Amino acid sequence: MTDSTSPARPVATAIRYLSIIVCCACLLLTALCVAIACQVFIQTGVFAQSYAMVGLISGVLGLLALKLGSVWK
Template identity: 85%
Template sequence: MTDSTSPAKPVATAIRYLSNIVGCACLLLAAICVAIACQVFVQTGVFAQSYAMVGLISAVLGLLALMLARVWK
């Protein structure tokens, strides 16, 4: 007999929810960093490379976390 409530099911659900939260937080951080980089560029004319790089890395990590949440079973 197989039990439909295996011990791995709550862990998979927790990983899925945590991945959603982390993915959304990373995308929010990416949006904030890009907004700051744009504001610095508009005000000073100097490209804020550090903010842009943090925004890019955060966006990639956020998308990867959301992909993990979607495919995790």
């Protein structure tokens, strides 16, 4: 029942692509934080909890953004 020329269609497409970009950025930040945390642990033997927490939070946000992009209509 929706018309393909309705203004909601480009907005939905824009939100879908934006969520994919946000997902990629968050997952890249996750990889970077985990790499830094591992490097700190290897060099000092001390677990870098702050980097691990930022990596975990950004990973969850990235997965949520990916889920949003896949279910948005």
